[in-house]
Amino acid sequence: MSEILRLEKVSKAFGGVTAVNEVSFALEEGEIVGLIGPNGAGKTTLVNLITGVHPLSGGRVVFAGQDVSRQKPYEAARRGLARTFQIVQPFPEMTVVENVAAGALFGGGLRTRQAASEEARRELAFVGLDHVADTPAASLTLPNRKRLELAKSLAMRPKVLLLDEVNAGLNAAEIDGALELIRKIAKRGITIVIIEHLMKVVLSISQRILVLHHGELIAGGPPREVLEDERVIEAYLGAKFAARIKAEGMHA
Amino acid sequence: MTSGLLGRLPAGALGYALCALWIALLAASPLTGDNYLVRIAVMISMFSAMALSWNFIGGFTGYPSFSTAAFFGLGCYVGAIAQRNGLPLFAAWALATLFVAAFAALLGLIILRLKGHYFAIGSIAIVEVTRLLVSSWGSVTGGGDGLNVPLMQGSPGAVAAQVLYAMLGVLLVAFAATLAVQRGRLGFGLRCIHQNEDAADMVGVDTTRFKIAAYTLSALFCGTVGAIYASWVGYIDPTDSFSILLTIKVPVMALLGGPGTAIGPVLGAGVFVLLEEFFWANFLQWNRAILGGIIVFLIFFLPGGLLKIDYRRFYRRAAERRAAGKAAA
Numbered sequence: 001m002s003e004i005l006r007l008e009k010v011s012k013a014f015g016g017v018t019a020v021n022e023v024s025f026a027l028e029e030g031e032i033v034g035l036i037g038p039n040g041a042g043k044t045t046l047v048n049l050i051t052g053v054h055p056l057s058g059g060r061v062v063f064a065g066q067d068v069s070r071q072k073p074y075e076a077a078r079r080g081l082a083r084t085f086q087i088v089q090p091f092p093e094m095t096v097v098e099n100v101a102a103g104a105l106f107g108g109g110l111r112t113r114q115a116a117s118e119e120a121r122r123e124l125a126f127v128g129l130d131h132v133a134d135t136p137a138a139s140l141t142l143p144n145r146k147r148l149e150l151a152k153s154l155a156m157r158p159k160v161l162l163l164d165e166v167n168a169g170l171n172a173a174e175i176d177g178a179l180e181l182i183r184k185i186a187k188r189g190i191t192i193v194i195i196e197h198l199m200k201v202v203l204s205i206s207q208r209i210l211v212l213h214h215g216e217l218i219a220g221g222p223p224r225e226v227l228e229d230e231r232v233i234e235a236y237l238g239a240k241f242a243a244r245i246k247a248e249g250m251h252a
Numbered sequence: 253m254t255s256g257l258l259g260r261l262p263a264g265a266l267g268y269a270l271c272a273l274w275i276a277l278l279a280a281s282p283l284t285g286d287n288y289l290v291r292i293a294v295m296i297s298m299f300s301a302m303a304l305s306w307n308f309i310g311g312f313t314g315y316p317s318f319s320t321a322a323f324f325g326l327g328c329y330v331g332a333i334a335q336r337n338g339l340p341l342f343a344a345w346a347l348a349t350l351f352v353a354a355f356a357a358l359l360g361l362i363i364l365r366l367k368g369h370y371f372a373i374g375s376i377a378i379v380e381v382t383r384l385l386v387s388s389w390g391s392v393t394g395g396g397d398g399l400n401v402p403l404m405q406g407s408p409g410a411v412a413a414q415v416l417y418a419m420l421g422v423l424l425v426a427f428a429a430t431l432a433v434q435r436g437r438l439g440f441g442l443r444c445i446h447q448n449e450d451a452a453d454m455v456g457v458d459t460t461r462f463k464i465a466a467y468t469l470s471a472l473f474c475g476t477v478g479a480i481y482a483s484w485v486g487y488i489d490p491t492d493s494f495s496i497l498l499t500i501k502v503p504v505m506a507l508l509g510g511p512g513t514a515i516g517p518v519l520g521a522g523v524f525v526l527l528e529e530f531f532w533a534n535f536l537q538w539n540r541a542i543l544g545g546i547i548v549f550l551i552f553f554l555p556g557g558l559l560k561i562d563y564r565r566f567y568r569r570a571a572e573r574r575a576a577g578k579a580a581a
Contacts, residue, residue, distance in 0.1 A: 051454070077456035089451035091444055102444050105437065107456030113440060152455060 004029045004191050005050070005081075005160050010059035012042075012049055012215075019045045021215040022059065027160065032182070032192045034206030034223075036199070038236050042215040043195045044086060047162045051076040051083050064159065077107040082158035084149040086165045086195075092138035099137050100124055100151045107156030116155075123151040127181060143174045150181065160191045167201055179205055199237070199245060203227075211236060267515045267559075274522065279420055282413040290412045296525045297419035298481065301473050303505040303517035304426040309470040310503055311511035312439060313463060314446035315364070319375040320502040322382040323352050323471040325493035327478020329386055329393055332401040332488055341404070345418075345479040352475025353468050360467040364460065367449075376499065383494035398489030401482045415484040419477065423518075426473045430514045433469070442466055446512075501543075507550050510559030519558055 006026040012019050020042045027033060037043050048054045050061055052071040061069045063081060071079070082103075091099050100120035101113065110116045124130045127147045132140065140148060146166050153161055163182070167175050175198070182205060186192055196202045202209060202223070209226045211219040213235040219226050226232055233242045281293035302320060309317045327348045334344035359378065366374045386393045393399065404411045433439040441462045444452035453459050482488050501524070509520025527546070531539040554560070 072458075073453040074456045074458045077454055083454065085451075085454075089448055089454070091447040091451060093447055094443065102440065102452070102457070103455045105440060106444075106452075113435075113437070156456060 002029055003027070004064060006062040007050070008060040008062065010046070010049055010061060011057045012045055012054060013057045019215050020049060023212070023215075023217045024059075025210055025217065025220060027191050027193065029159075029191055030186070030189050032186050032194065032205055032207050034202035034209040035193055035195045035212060036197075036202055036209060036236065037212035041212040043212055044164055045215075046212065047083055047164050047193075047195065050162065051081055074106070077156055078109065080157065080159035081162070082107065082153040082156045082160070083162040084146075084153055084164055084166055086168060088142075088145040088149050090137035090140075090145060090148055090152075092136070094137055095134050096129060096137050096140065096148055097121060097124060097133040099148060100155045103152040103155035104157075107158075109157075120151070120155055123155045126154065126184070127151045142169055143177070146170070146178065147181070150185070154185065154190075158190055160193070161185065163192060163194045165195055165197065167196060167198060175201060199241075203245070264515075271515050271518055274518070275420065275423070279417070282409065282416065285409070287409060287412060290409075290416060292525065292529060294412065294416045294419055294484070296522050297416060297423045298477050299502065299505055299521040299525055300518045301419060301423040301426045301477050302502045303509070303521045304423070304430055304514075305470045305473040306502050307430065307470075307506050307511060307513075307517045308433065308442075308466045309463075311506055311513070311517070312433065312442040312446065313466045315463065315466075316368075316372040316503070317375045317467070317470060318372055318499045318503065319356075319359075319378045319471070320474055321494050321496065321499035322379045323356065323474035324478040324481070324498060325379075325382060325386065325490070325495075326352050326355060327475035328482040328488045328493040329399070329478075330475070331479025332399050332482045333392065335402050335483065336399070341483060345476055345483075348479035349472050349476040352478070353472035356471030357464055357468045360464040361460075364463045364467060376496075379494055379496060379499050383490050386494065387490040393490075396490065398487055398492075401486050401488065403486050404483055411484070415480060418480045422473055422476050422480070427514060427518070429469065429473075434514060438462065438465060443512075500547075504543075504547055504550065507557055508546070508554075510557030513557075513559055516557050516559045523558065 003026050008024050009022040010020060010024070011022050023046060035043055035046070045054065049056055052068070052073045052075060056069050059069070060067055063079060068076065068079065091102065094102075097117060097120045100123055101116040104110045104119040105113060105116035108116070108119065110119060121130065121133060124133050127150050129144060129147050129151060132144065137145070137148060150166065167178050170178060179201065182192060182194065194202065194205065206223060208221065209223050210217060211226060211229070211232050218231045218235060219229045227237070227242055227245060233239055237245070278293045278297055281289045302324065306317065306320055309315050330351045331344045331348040334347045335341065339347065363371065363374050363378070387396050389395070404414060406414065433442070441452065441457045444455065444457050445459055445462060449459055478493070505520040505524045506517040507520065508524055509518065510516025528539065528543070531542050535542065
């Protein structure tokens with residue numbers, strides 16, 4: 001395994017508020033990493049910094065050996081740094097297949113609309129949306145819109161995929177379906193960063209967990225270690241919850 | 253039988269056939285020898301070309317631009333000044349086109365950072381600023397006195413026909429450009445921007461470059477049209493060239509026909525010019541009020557334009573009603 005993405009002391013201040021403070025970590029190719037933290041910890045801001053939505057206030061982002069700290073979002077997309085949004089962002093009046101084809105054509109670097117369209121249908125089959133390929137994106141249900149976001153990102157042929165709360169708003173059964181899909185994506189060799197509130201989800205899927213609190217990285221490592229970290233318990237989990245999760249883990 | 257034939261045609265083929273027929277009719281107008289008809293044909297071709305231009309930024313991209321009069325006016329003045337300095341007719345028209353395209357591309361860098369209402373207001377301001385610049389820079393533009401443009405050679409009828417074919421030429425090039433954009437990468441990207449600009453950025457559309465391309469395309473044909481217009485009328489002044497009414501009429505035409513389509517702007521411009529001609533002739537006092545009425549009607553009842561009306565349904569309903577009438581009788 002080799003390193004694909006590295007953050008070096010990445011910081012972001014909005015006026016006087018420091019949203020992200022000197023965050024450093026590295027991702028290996030093919031890893032699934034969970035990024036957790038309380039509301040307002042700076043998780044989404046961090047995704048925005050990595051993909052060029054906000055300019056950095058300090059530090060460096062290195063992607064595949066290249067300094068990409070000053071990239072624009074469309075450049076990130078073309079390089080293979082894809083992300084999904086917490087609030088889904090379809091092109092509402094286009095069909096589902098056109099939505100995905102946009103990802104293939106612009107982010108995936110395909111030459112023709114024909115080729116992009118074919119690629120889009122393959123990705124729709126992969127995420128299980130081929131039966132609604134020709135309906136307008138606006139008519140999809142929420143779980144399907146989340147799948148559409150995934151298909152659109154996958155069509156961009158990403159090396160790293162940042163999933164910003166893809167499970168928010170889904171019920172238990174839908175979450176299980178989404179997790180299965182994320183595992184399938186990881187099998188394709190795509191590095192995945194999953195931002196998530198549901199601890200159960202993060203623990204079941206991540207090989208490694210990063211914990212963000214007040215814009216700072218307070219812990220990082222295998223799920224079990226992170227659960228026992230005093231600072232994580234204090235800042236995020238609470239003592240009771242940490243004990244319960246650990247107990248459940250031991251029974252399993 | 254007719255509806256069966258309509259159903260079997262490939263989507264849009266009928267529209268393109270009617271459009272081709274319409275353009276042929278316009279081109280044939282000099283054969284009538286009626287100068288009034290030729291003048292109307294020139295106006296229709298001219299506004300069709302400008303509505304098609306506006307369609308790139310307003311229709312495909314969804315940026316409500318009101319800069320049309322600035323591009324048209326600059327086209328008038330660059331063409332006129334070039335001709336007064338001895339440039340041949342076609343060279344002057346080409347120079348006006350290039351100048352306006354370059355102007356729009358540079359301006360686009362700045363103004364396309366604005367969105368929605370702010371962009372609309374900014375684009376109107378450009379018309380005012382260019383008008384003021386031209387009217388104050390008297391040594392070059394003649395200021396408020398206007399400029400005489402060298403007259404085109406030939407009888408009035410021959411000149412009108414030449415102008416008509418020049419305008420039709422621009423119309424055809426703008427139409428071809430629209431089809432090319434619509435089917436290509438650029439058009440797809442512009443549609444993405446129209447529907448969700450942030451998402452377009454995130455799937456890898458270089459939104460700034462795409463928007464500048466659309467804005468430039470929306471300008472350059474207006475530049476050519478302006479230069480041809482200046483040569484046609486032989487005299488230009490700032491109020492006529494940078495008319496705020498022009499800047500509103502052109503988007504209304506595109507909206508009337510069907511924004512974001514190739515045929516819509518041509519249809520809208522034709523209908524609008526004919527309606528306007530009719531209202532001028534019959535309701536001299538009221539024609540501005542009627543223009544306002546059309547705008548309000550469009551916004552409330554026809555957001556997709558005339559093209560989005562389901563004519564086949566009308567036809568079916570009418571057929572059903574006829575059949576019902578026969579059965580009753």
